[in-house]
Amino acid sequence: MSFLLSLEEAVKQGNRNSAVSSVEDALSAKLPPQDILDALVKGMDDVGRRFKANAIFVPEVLIAARAMKESMAILEPVLVAAGIQPEYTAVIGTVTGDLHDIGKNLVGMMWRGANFKVIDLGTNVPPEKFAEAVVTHKPDIVGLSALLTTTMPNMKITVEAIRKTSDSRVKIVLGGAPVTQDYADEIGADGYASDAASAVDLVRKLIAS
Amino acid sequence: MSFLLSLEEAVKQGNRNSAVSSVEDALSAKLPPQDILDALVKGMDDVGRRFKANAIFVPEVLIAARAMKESMAILEPVLVAAGIQPEYTAVIGTVTGDLHDIGKNLVGMMWRGANFKVIDLGTNVPPEKFAEAVVTHKPDIVGLSALLTTTMPNMKITVEAIRKTSDSRVKIVLGGAPVTQDYADEIGADGYASDAASAVDLVRKLIAS
Amino acid sequence: MKHYQQLAINNADELCFGRAPKPLTTRRGMVIGGGVVYPELNFTLPAMVVDASTMPLVRRHYQEIITGALKRAVELQAPGVVIEFETLPPMTENPDWGLDVVKILLEGMEEAWSKESLKSVLRVTPNDNRDFMRPPQMRGGKYWEQMLTLFDESAAAGGELLSIESVGGKEIHDDALLMCDIGQVIFALCVLGARDMQFLWTHLTEIADRHGVHCAGDTACGFANTAMALAEQRMIPRLFAAVVRAVSAVRSLVAYECGAVGPGKDCGYENPILKAITGYPMAMEGKTAACAHFSPMGNIAAATCDTWSNESVQNIKLLGGMAPTCYLEQLIYDCRIMNRALADGPDSSLAYRKLLVDSDSSLDPQAFILAPENILAIARAIVESDDYYAAGKAAAHTAISLLRDGHKNGQLKINPQEIVWFDRIKEGIESLPDSEEAFISQQLAQVDRSRFLPEEYALSES
């Protein structure tokens, strides 16, 4: 098996030791860093697909994600040197007044698995902080989460704050129990995902459009 | 028993023959037309109160209303000659696209019982027709009814059409299954009644304010 | 046309949920009335206008409804699901729009079937727009044509169960209710309503036969459910609403005489009477239709159901999920209990039926007449009558007698202000003429003639 195939396999299995050593082998063999990255992403893609098909659960995805993360720690300097950037940058957070964490974390996990650079602002994040992060990180995507009917209105304020920054390119997507596609349309967000598994496809579709 | 007391009693009992002859007696006795009217309204008020307290049902109210109506047929020319007007004029109708009748009819019944002049535009009434009626009849109140979630939005359009007429004094009130106080506030209506029995109080409160 | 002269179910113990003497098998193998109660999901749009410009959004809503609901049905391992699509007025007026939605629903159902083996069947219920004309034109004109087109195209597309809440006679019935005039109620239901049903359901049977689908049934929704709603708001006596319910069975029965085979439509609380007469399975709704209307028959309505429905709920988000999905979950759990009892055998089913019946029957007249023995008594009065008018009178008379006896012997509680209505209603019934002919002339002389066109009901002046 080639280094790249075994790397892909190691990520699928969530075997971090094997993943790390495969990356090291591939780097020693002077394989192009983009190819090594592609193998990692391919492995995670497969994990994501099995997760979406309900064949595996979150812990299995997290284990694979950890293998990917440790591999990336070695690979990243090489990618940077080669001028290769993550596909997309995303900022994510739960809006002000709301402490709910898990939905946001799951989306972050899915995005990282798709090799997005994810900046997690945490929970109870005021609109200004989202706007600042947009200015600082120039993300392609901002993900907003809310679980309460009484904090959902803060999504509107946050969208307004983000739209006021100079970055008009950024796509804003929403998620959380009280949120609907109608609400996303109403407040001028770009998209809505009803579950973490569909959050990657949503973003890819939005950016392509 | 005085003519006026027996008139009041006849209305309470829904006895139209007795009501009519009491009005005739009172007129022959040259009692002031306002006093005769007050006796009628007092009788109907009592009926309305018993209805609100669930002591009697709609058919009993309708029978009393019929006694009042026949009495008014005799009294009205005298009132007109004396320059006495009905307390309020109301226009009522079900909005366009909606055929539901009963709720509107019950409100009309309650308002007539309170001696409002009621112009019933029927069901499936377009916004223009409401606006026209406001111009023509100069009502104090317009009542809009809708029973479907898909016709409720026509209340908004109707309110806008009415507000565009020169008559800024008119109070618009809403009723119907999908309607709420929040919705009334949102579209700039003046009030909302959750049932026919409270529609009289609502209007009196609105006009007083 | 069939005329029922005896009951399909004579023994109260055989009038139970989940089992009908003449079950209906769907294309995907659901056997309705064959020992399993199926959930029947109904839904509508949230507050929005339906027109050409909003149709993309309308489609998205129905797409979301069917996908979300069936996904949950799979999770909960439902044995099958009936989906009812009741159109909104513009969707019957523009049959293409209605058909669009029919196809979206059928696609969602096909996907759940092919991927997850979830059985389902679509009931299509075009909304009856004929009274958009005042007075209504019942036998021709654009509203009639559009409605038949939608029935025809829906059946061709795969809509397997055809239903409607037809409105013939409603133009008279609304006022009859507010006046509690039992004569006009019988005129609206058993003269106008029954004649319109004959005309309408003969046409629907033809359409169903042409496409190999089923006429399911009609409901007195605009009549007896309006009475129920008025009674819940204490506008009219509950006693009167109960009597209207009994009379309404005469009208709804006509669909089966013309060829319908069930399941009768959910909001027909008169359906148990029709099940006893025809032996066909029936949809019912009760507590889990509180999203659509309050009801005094929340449990007892389930006692004889073959599908169990939520009547209608907007596609809006509750905290748990979209409302149609939430309600499907509730229906599935209600059905699980009945299906468990059915699987345990007749003793268990009857014991559970008894709980359902006893929990409601003493608290409200409308519930009381749905106790199995009372259903049979009313059904019997109907089949033993010679014409619809006589049947209506007999149903009304039987109902008020059952209620009076029930009250006398302490089985039925009545609000004190209702007591006077025992006599009023009874006298109202007893003062009606003997023959249908005399009755029709009497009513034609009394009712507001500006409201309806006798010729639209094949009524000639006498």
Place this chain on the structure above:
Amino acid sequence: MKHYQQLAINNADELCFGRAPKPLTTRRGMVIGGGVVYPELNFTLPAMVVDASTMPLVRRHYQEIITGALKRAVELQAPGVVIEFETLPPMTENPDWGLDVVKILLEGMEEAWSKESLKSVLRVTPNDNRDFMRPPQMRGGKYWEQMLTLFDESAAAGGELLSIESVGGKEIHDDALLMCDIGQVIFALCVLGARDMQFLWTHLTEIADRHGVHCAGDTACGFANTAMALAEQRMIPRLFAAVVRAVSAVRSLVAYECGAVGPGKDCGYENPILKAITGYPMAMEGKTAACAHFSPMGNIAAATCDTWSNESVQNIKLLGGMAPTCYLEQLIYDCRIMNRALADGPDSSLAYRKLLVDSDSSLDPQAFILAPENILAIARAIVESDDYYAAGKAAAHTAISLLRDGHKNGQLKINPQEIVWFDRIKEGIESLPDSEEAFISQQLAQVDRSRFLPEEYALSES
């Protein structure tokens, strides 16, 4: 502090809805657990911001909710109603706002009592804001002070049942769930959670005693219900969620050890275990809480309930009426069936309980462990343990063993992709240290220490 060493209910036939060995009598004479199941209504605001400027609108909503719901309860002749007010975060942060709403609700309840003789009782559930600080400050600071103020003032105003969904340990538990790490789950629930419960409920008991009201109970909502929600979305195995549920009973039990007397809070699906141990009545929720969350335990949750709740629904309009009123109607009908069965005697109650249990128990692990025999087995494992850690381990071990046996002998269906988790979970449990001391050191070395402050749980470094 009491420590339960034996069960209040030893015989599965005595673990049934409507009857608890130690019923609770309210000021207006409702006897919870005394032979009648009461509906328990919950509600929340529609989408809106809560701040000083919107408080008039907030008040109007609660006013509308209580008036509309109790009016319907009178119509339906409910034997009594429990009203639960769960505050939203700003209402605990501004205790005056929370208290405003408490008073509005109490006034509505008083009016229904004085005018219509409708019995009701208020459960006040301040929301636990202590984790607005990260890491959470559990034993002091403004969030703690505000919360105690609201409890105190609500009790003084007439809030008779005090509850909370406390969050001690949740800062560790969320990640433990996503990793399906049973060790961290037990650490969060039985070490952090249990210690926080002791501290918190000692204070609440003091408040309740001062005002002559009752500590009702806590729930593992943020823990085991999060697990349930994740399992429903197929994020984590249902088997794991079932084991978390069993462990969560150890934490929720602490409230009763500190003086709570029930009814345990609705969303605690671990409550049947606590009823078996303590003998106190319990609130439960199931299918009729689909408005708030989906659940695989829609019917079986009712099998042992003493009040029956809808968990939460926004004050929005459904077609039938405002959603809280619709849900109260549904709850009342659910309760009517149980109360009918109770009135018919133990055979009837047990027959209905069997239907509720059998309709769900084979379809999901979380439902399976709620079968009365399984409840007793888990409860027994808990009371036979020496400390919370041992109890958590024993509960987990008993649960996974019951599930494995159930699956082996065909009583429990499991999705194929879950099968590997039998071994994973079992091995996870068996690899844990014997003593609590060893366990705590192990966990303190493993968990993300930036997330919590050991001193807030009176945990010293070892």
